[in-house]
Each structure stands twice: as structure tokens, then as C-alpha cells.
Amino acid sequence: MTDSSSALGQERAAVADACRRLAAEGLLIGTAGNVSVRAGDRVAVTATGAVLARITADEVTVVDLDGRVVAGTLRPTSELELHLGVYRRYGTGAVVHTHAPMATAVACVLDELPCFHYQLLALGGTVRVAPYATFGTSELAVSVLDALDGRGAALMANHGAVTHAPTLDQAVEHALLLEWACGVYRHATAMGRPRVLDEGQQRAVIEAALARDYGTTHPVPPVQEGNR
Numbered sequence: 001m002t003d004s005s006s007a008l009g010q011e012r013a014a015v016a017d018a019c020r021r022l023a024a025e026g027l028l029i030g031t032a033g034n035v036s037v038r039a040g041d042r043v044a045v046t047a048t049g050a051v052l053a054r055i056t057a058d059e060v061t062v063v064d065l066d067g068r069v070v071a072g073t074l075r076p077t078s079e080l081e082l083h084l085g086v087y088r089r090y091g092t093g094a095v096v097h098t099h100a101p102m103a104t105a106v107a108c109v110l111d112e113l114p115c116f117h118y119q120l121l122a123l124g125g126t127v128r129v130a131p132y133a134t135f136g137t138s139e140l141a142v143s144v145l146d147a148l149d150g151r152g153a154a155l156m157a158n159h160g161a162v163t164h165a166p167t168l169d170q171a172v173e174h175a176l177l178l179e180w181a182c183g184v185y186r187h188a189t190a191m192g193r194p195r196v197l198d199e200g201q202q203r204a205v206i207e208a209a210l211a212r213d214y215g216t217t218h219p220v221p222p223v224q225e226g227n228r
């Protein structure tokens with residue numbers, strides 16, 4: 001089946017764009033990592049073996065939610081089960097998996113990234129590290145799905161990171177935020193033990209963000225005549 005509704009031309013191009021951006025930012029290296037976006041019951045996902053810094057829409061495959069290929073000529077990522085699992089369990093719109101250096105370093109040492117900076121609340125707060133399992137296995141998918149409960153991100157022990165969000169742009173932003181936070185955490189721990197935000201402080205951030213529509217731009221109100 002390759003009719004236009006299942007071909008997801010725009011989504012395939014968007015996935016390729018997202019990969020090239022994440023590669024330019026240093027989060028995707030070589031062929032390591034994979035990205036997908038969902039449109040209804042179809043998922044556009046990177047092909048296994050594609051060099052992500054120069055991936056094209058032709059190297060993005062379309063599958064259904066059971067993993068059957070419906071468009072494209074290349075075999076999808078070996079972490080397909082993980083991507084599909086995130087869509088099924090969390091009803092999300094896009095998934096990004098990287099072996100980004102800072103996130104992977106944290107995932108090699110810690111059991112969680114504590115909520116030491118208020119921006120981590122955009123990911124749900126403390127980021128869990130899913131126990132290690134061999135790449136591409138159901139065991140890994142289950143482990144990561146559990147770690148994502150109530151979160152937009154999870155780290156994968158001795159492996160990398162996963163983020164998800166309603167849109168592809170947001171999932172990419174989550175990946176960039178997580179990598180930044182892991183880098184800051186590394187610098188902070190070099191100086192001592194970072195303070196962690198307590199529950200009250202975290203709740204106040206969420207309330208302030210909701211009240212101020214934080215994270216979006218706001219036009220300055222026009223200057224009123226006679227009010228200059």
C-alpha cells in the first residue's frame with residue numbers, strides 16, 4: 001500500500017530535517033540514534049544504517065502501529081519496538097532516541113538525573129535511568145517505557161536517551177534540553193553536590209509557568225496615544 005495518505009511525504013521530510021538538526025547539534029553521531037513522528041495510525045521512522053547528518057526523506061520508512069512497512073524501501077530502525085511502544089502506551093506524537101554524549105555519560109553512572117534545575121520540569125522533573133538491556137530487544141523497550149511514566153524523557157543505562165512529545169519539534173527540543181541539563185549537571189558535580197529542587201519549589205515553578213504561559217513569546221502591548 002503506497003497511496004498518498006499512507007506515504008507521509010511531509011512527515012518523512014520532517015523526520016530527516018530533525019535528524020540533520022540533531023546531528024548538527026552533536027546529539028546524533030554517525031548512524032547512532034533514531035527519530036520518528038506519528039500521523040494517525042502511521043509512523044515515519046528513520047531507517048537502520050542511515051547516516052543521520054545527511055539523511056534524506058527516502059531514508060525514512062513508514063510503518064503502521066504494528067510495525068508493518070507501508071511506504072519506503074529501507075528496513076526501519078532496530079529500536080522500532082521502542083518507538084511503537086511509546087506511541088501505544090503514551091499516545092504521543094514523536095519520539096527521539098540519541099546516544100548524545102552528556103546524556104549517555106550520565107546514563108553510564110547515575111540511576112536518575114535529579115530535578116536540580118527548574119527547566120527539567122518541562123520533562124516532568126527527575127529523569128529516570130532505565131536499566132540496561134541489549135539494544136533492539138523487547139526487554140529494553142519495556143524498561144524504557146516504564147522509565148517514561150509521567151515523563152517526556154528517560155535515560156537508558158550505558159546506552160543513551162529517549163524523549164517524546166506531542167510534536168516532532170517539541171521532542172527535538174526535549175532532547176536538546178536533556179543534553180544541556182546533563183552537561184550542566186556534570187559541571188555542577190565537579191564543584192560539589194548540586195542542590196535539588198524540593199516538591200514545593202517544583203510545584204511553584206509549574207504554577208508560575210502556567211500563569212505566565214512560559215516558553216512562548218508575547219507581543220508588547222501597543223503604546224497608547226497620550227500615554228507615552
Ligand SMILES: [Zn+2]
Nearest residue numbers: 033135159160
Ligand atoms: Zn541506541
